[in-house]
Amino acid sequence: MNGAELNVVDVVKQYPDHRALDGVSLTVEAGSYTVILGPSGSGKTTLLAILGGFAEPSSGHIEVDGQDVTTLTPAQRPTTTVFQDYALFPHMTVGQNVGFGLEMKKVGKKARVERVREVLEMVGLGHTANRHIAELSGGQRQRIALARALIVEPRVLLLDEPLGALDLKLRRQMQDELTRIHRSVGTTFVHVTHDQEESMSLADNIVVLRDGRIEDMGSPERLYLDPATAFSAKFMGDSNVVSGTVRSDGTSADTPWGVVALPGSSSAGTPVTLSIRPEHLVEGSSGAGNLGEWEVMEAHFLGQKHRLIVRRGEHELLVSLPQSSNVRQGDSIVLGVDAHMAKLVKGDPS
Numbered sequence: 001m002n003g004a005e006l007n008v009v010d011v012v013k014q015y016p017d018h019r020a021l022d023g024v025s026l027t028v029e030a031g032s033y034t035v036i037l038g039p040s041g042s043g044k045t046t047l048l049a050i051l052g053g054f055a056e057p058s059s060g061h062i063e064v065d066g067q068d069v070t071t072l073t074p075a076q077r078p079t080t081t082v083f084q085d086y087a088l089f090p091h092m093t094v095g096q097n098v099g100f101g102l103e104m105k106k107v108g109k110k111a112r113v114e115r116v117r118e119v120l121e122m123v124g125l126g127h128t129a130n131r132h133i134a135e136l137s138g139g140q141r142q143r144i145a146l147a148r149a150l151i152v153e154p155r156v157l158l159l160d161e162p163l164g165a166l167d168l169k170l171r172r173q174m175q176d177e178l179t180r181i182h183r184s185v186g187t188t189f190v191h192v193t194h195d196q197e198e199s200m201s202l203a204d205n206i207v208v209l210r211d212g213r214i215e216d217m218g219s220p221e222r223l224y225l226d227p228a229t230a231f232s233a234k235f236m237g238d239s240n241v242v243s244g245t246v247r248s249d250g251t252s253a254d255t256p257w258g259v260v261a262l263p264g265s266s267s268a269g270t271p272v273t274l275s276i277r278p279e280h281l282v283e284g285s286s287g288a289g290n291l292g293e294w295e296v297m298e299a300h301f302l303g304q305k306h307r308l309i310v311r312r313g314e315h316e317l318l319v320s321l322p323q324s325s326n327v328r329q330g331d332s333i334v335l336g337v338d339a340h341m342a343k344l345v346k347g348d349p350s
Contacts, residue, residue, distance in 0.1 A: 003031035003188035004065045004078060004155035006051070011060035013046050013212075020046040021057070022212040028156075028205070030065075033182050033189040035199040038209035039235070045160065047209070048192045052081040052158050064155060078155035082162050086145040088133045094120070094144055095129035101152040119147045122184060123177070139170045143177065150185060159191040163198060175201045196236055200224065208232050224277075230347035233275035240278065240317050241349040246270040256315055258291035260342045273345050278307070278320035280341035283327070289337040291317075299329045310335070 006028035013021040021043045028034045038044045049055040051062060053074040061070040069077050080101075088097050099116045107115070120126045123143040133141065142162060149157055162178075163171045175198060182189050193199055199206050200220040207217040208231075216223060216232035227233035230241045244253035246266045252259050253272050260274055281291075294310035294317065308319040310333060319335065327333055 002155065003186055005030040006156055006188060006190065007063040007066075008047070008051070009061050009063065011047070011050060011057045011062070013043070013050065013055070014058040020212055021050075023060070024209075024212070024214060025060075026207055026214065026217065028188060028190060030188055031186050032204045033179075033191065033202055034205045034207065035203035036190065036192045036207045036209060037194065037196065037199045037235070038215075039194060041211075042209040043212040044192045044194075044209050048081070048158055048160055048190070051156070051190060052079055053077050054081070079158055080149040080152060080154035080156075081158040081160060082145050082149045084161045084164050086141050086162075088141060088145060088148070090133050092133070093129065094125070094131050094133065094136070097133065097144060098129075098147045098151055100148060105152070115151060119151045122150075123147045123181065138166050139174055142166065142174055146178075146181060150181070150187070154187060156188045156190060159189065161193055162191070163193070163195075171198070172201075178202060200236075206236075208235060210235075226343055227275060227345055230273055230275065230345045230349055233343070233345050238278050238318050238320075240276045240281070241345065242274055242276075243349055244272050244274055246272060257312075257317070259289070260291075260337055261289050261339060263340050263343060266344075273347060273349055274342045275345045276337055276342050278318045279305070280338045281317065281319045282336050282338055283321065283325070284334050284336060289339065289342075291335045291337065293332050293334050296327055296329055296331045296333055299327060299331075308333075 008024055008026050011021050011024045024047060036044045036047060050057050053072055061068050064078055095116050098119060099112045102112045102115060120129055123146055125140060125143055163174050166174060179202060191202060203220055206220055206223055208215045210231055216228045223232060223236050227236060233239040233241055242255045242257055244255035246253050246268055248268045250265045250268055252261050294312045296308055297311050298309040300307045304323060306321040306325045308321060310317050310319055321327060
């Protein structure tokens with residue numbers, strides 16, 4: 001099965017009391033895994049519904065491989081949606097659920113049974129064809145929902161928070177499973193979630209939505225290591241964001257936390273906003289990047305790292321230190337910023 005290119009062109013969705021989408025445009029590459037990420041109310045679920053044909057845009061249009069599908073029903077589009085609650089039929093066996101789409105397409109029983117077997121094997125559940133849905137675990141139901149969607153060979157698979165009902169361990173297992181399935185089938189995946197870790201684990205490309213507009217988009221690495229805005233920095237994992245003013249040397253900035261080295265040069269006196277990831281704060285430093293002494297208000301051991309909240313006066317920082325650190329609550333700690341790891345972002349720190 002081959003993935004299709006998906007184009008969203010200046011899509012607006014206006015409700016009587018608010019605008020859910022405000023001129024969204026993006027291109028999803030054929031065969032890619034794109035995640036639409038955002039907080040509640042950002043418009044991500046509305047966008048997915050419009051892509052799947054379950055809602056109409058107020059203006060703008062949707063193209064699949066250059067064809068305008070905006071006015072087509074869900075059944076007429078080369079897309080299939082996997083919903084958060086899976087929407088499986090409890091009165092049917094697993095095999096009947098998975099084969100339902102082929103039955104609607106009038107595919108013969110022999111061919112249908114063979115194709116059901118192949119798709120169930122692909123998701124690792126070939127032994128479940130004769131079971132009933134009630135006998136399955138949450139993770140198995142999620143994979144059955146995927147199999148039912150993939151059996152009709154959609155060009156674009158839309159996933160509406162498919163892992164939201166699973167516990168943490170199972171969610172991580174299913175992230176690996178989704179990656180494997182995506183690579184094996186080659187179709188275009190568009191996945192909606194509010195989970196930043198999930199998005200970075202799965203995506204080739206992440207689209208961050210905020211208040212119905214695209215705030216930032218790019219690879220997981222780019223969005224995390226070099227976010228475009230203060231909102232994107234704080235939403236894509238933890239970040240410390242601060243305002244500053246470029247010093248006369250043009251390569252550092254005065255901030256309320258101390259002098260911070262800039263990733264490049266800027267004109268003296270220019271106001272800047274900087275994002276610093278917790279893991280880019282280090283114990284001890286000198287020169288530009290030395291933030292001085294802070295009191296450890298909270299210290300939590302999380303296995304791979306220590307997570308600290310430190311304070312000086314009215315200012316707080318979130319710090320991530322290596323597993324080997326022995327810093328404890330109540331300690332004083334001198335902090336610095338790794339060279340070139342403070343990133344310039346747009347927007348207000350708050």
